Amino acid sequence: MGVRIAIPTFSFETSAGLMFNFILNKNLPIGAQAQLEGYIEFGIMSGYFWHQPQLPSVRELAAQLDISQATVSKAYENLKKKSLIYTLPGKGVFVHQPTLESERQQSIESLKGDFRSLIQRSRSLNIDPILFIHLFDEGVKPIKLDKKVAWVGNATRVNEKYIRELEKLVDIQPKIDNFSFDEFSSYSNKSDYGLILTIPHCVSKVEGMLSGTPILAPYLVPSPVVIQHLKEMKRNSKILMVSAYQNFIPVMMEGVNVYLNEDYEITSIFVDDLVSEMNRQTYDVIIYSSGCFDTIKKINLSESIVFEYDHIPAYEYLQGIAIPALYKMTCEHRAEKEK
Template structure:
C-alpha cells in the first residue's frame, strides 16, 4: 500500500496518516510483517514534519498495530496472526477449583464424590452441545450481525457465531460476563487490545476485513459521469474510504469526501449524483433525495484469515468445525443489547 496524503480532505495530516495505517492494517491493505517506511523517508515523501510521522508511529506501536525492531525498522505487527494466549485463564480457573474444593469439604463430600460430580457435569455438557462458541465483536449492530453470519457460513454447523458490539460489552456487565464464556472472540485488528481489556480471561484473535463483493460491484457499475459524495462517521477513516472508492470506481473522476458531522455536508451532497457512505454513517441517508443512489462501503471478514487464524484457534480450544457448511443461528447477545 502506498501511503499518500490527500490535502483536499478536511482531516488533519496527522489524523490522515494515522488512519491510513490503522485502517490499512485492519482492512488488509497492509500485511502483517510488512515493512513501513522510516520516519525520515515517509516525512519526505508526504511533505510533513518528521515529528508528525514519529508521533503516529508511537501511537500505533502503543496500540499494538506496529512494532519496531532495532536496526531493522518499523513493521506491521504480526500479533494478529497468532491466537492470543489465554491471559489469566488458568489462574482464574484454579481459583474457582480451590473454592469448589473448599465448599465440597464444608458439605462433607469426599474427594472421589466431587470428582465424579465434576466428571458427570462435563459429560453432560459435551453431550448437550459439542459446538464451539465464537463471539464476533464489532462496532455497529447490523454490520456485526453480517460479519457473524459470514464467519458462520465458512465454519459450518459445529460452531455458533454470536455478534456483540464493543459499546454493548462496555456498558452491560451481564453481557460481558456471558461473552467471557465464549471459546473464542474475534474482532478487528485495531480493536484487539480494547476487546482483550474487556474480556481478559478469554482468547481474543483479530482478523482483517476487506471491502465486500457487493460494495466492489456497485462501485464498478457506476456511470463514468457520476459525481460521488463519500461520507464517513470517523475522520480517520476518510482517507481509506476515498482511496477505496477511487480504486473500485477508477473510471469516475469526480469524488469528494467529508465526515458525517461536517457543516458542509449538505452542500457537498447537493453537488453529487451518488452517495457512498461508510458503515456507521447511515444517518446521512436522511439527507439525500429519495431517488439518489446510496452505496454502503461495507467490509467482510477476510476468508483467508478465517482459515489461517480462526480455525487454528478453535483447534486449540479442542474442536475444529468442518468448513464450508452454513450456520445461521440467531444470537441472544444482540437481543440483550436491544433491551
C-alpha cells in the same frame, strides 16, 4: 469542495509482496498526520500487514512524502497509543498482531511447504492434484463448540454480516454470540468464551477487556455489493463520500481508488455536515461509511444512488486461520474433558 483522486506519493512492498501506498491529498478535510494514521489503519484492516511487515522509518516516510519528521512521529505515536503498532529498539516499527494469529500463520507456512511437496510427489506418480480438493471437501464437518465464541465490534449490525460470512463456509453450533464493544465491556462472564473474533484495528481494545482469551481478527475486504457499485459507476458522476470518523476518509478513498476505472470528481465530508452539503448541491452517488448508517436512514436521499461502504472478512483468512482455529479449540476442549 471537489477532490480528484490522488496519485500515490510513496509506495513500499510488504513482506507478503503487496504494494502499499501512502497518499497525501491536500484537498481532503483532514491534515497529513490524520491521513497517515488512516492509511496505516486501512493497511491493517485490509490485510496488507497480515504478515507483520516493518513500516518505513520516520525519516524515510517524512522524506518521501515531503512532510516533517514531527508529523510522522506524532502519527506513529497515536497509533502506538492504540496498540496498533510497536517499536523494537534497534529494528524499527512493526504492526501489532494477535499472538494466536502469528502462531497460526507460522504453522500455515510450514504446511504450505509440506503440501507443495505432496503435490510434486502426486505429479511424479501421474496422479492429478485435483484429488486433494475432493479430499478437503469430504473433510469439512460441522463445528460443535464446547466453549462459546463471540464476535465483538463497533456495531452488532455489522458484526452480524461478518458472522454470516463465516457461517457460509462451515456450520457452527451453537451460534457465535454478537456483542458491541460497549455490551462486551459490561458483560460479566467474559471467561465463558474460549475465543473472541474482532476487527484488526480494534484488537487492542478487546485485549484490554480480557485476560488471556485468544483473539482472532480477520482482515476485511470491500463487500461484493460495494465492488459492483464502484465498477458500474457512470463516467462523470458527482460522488459524495461521507464518513463518521476522520481516520476512515483515507480508507474509503483508497478503496475507491482500487475499483474506479475513470478519473472522477469526489467530495469528502464528515457526516455532521451532510444535511448542509445536500442543501447546497446534489450528487449522483453517495457513499457512506458504516458509522453513518443511523444518520443516513433519517435523511431523504432518494435523488441519488446511495450505498454503504461496507466490508466482509476475507475468504482467505476465514478458511486459513479462523476455521482451523475453531476446529483446534474444539478438539483441545474435548481432550481436556476426556482426561
